[in-house]
Amino acid sequence: MTLNISRVFFLALMFSSSIWLSACLPSQSQEPQQSPPPPPAEASMTLQYLEIVSADVDAVCATLSAIHSTSFGEPEPAFGNARIAVLGDGGRTGVRAPLSDNEAAGTIRPYLRVDDIEAAIAAAQASGAQFAMLATEIPGHGKFASYGQGGIQLGLWEL
DSSP, X not given: OOOOHHHHXXXXXXXXXXXXXXXXSOOTTSOOOOOOOOOOGGGOOOEEEEEEEOSOHHHHHHHHXXXXXXXXXXXXXXXXXXXXXEOTTSXXXXXXXXXXXXXXXXXXXXXXXXXXXXXXXXXXHHTTOXXXXXXXXXXXXXXXXXXXXXXXXXXXXXX
């Protein structure tokens, strides 16, 4: 019996493929893998306010409005004269100019919702966070605080 090269190559390919597949596929005796359970509800993070600091507030608002089919209101003094757009889930995005010489344009600061802002501040401080603003109330909107850690700026928001 004569074997030609193409037949030998084909048989070798089939053999190596079957070895590879058997190594990758679970055997019949293995139980199907289950996905990990979802995290507890209290571990979820919800964005309440996204603060964008820009040297050109009107241009940023116009671009975000065009992309996301939303509109920004007039400057709101309670939010540092930010122009605010309300998000579908009730959160907000605000675009404002820098409030001081040491605040850089280009800063984007997410404020995550918390149930107890004082407890959240204490936990963040215990982890080494440095607060620029402790719990401050904006009447009718809740309390916020902002901090820096690891080269980024974050915020907390209690409704």
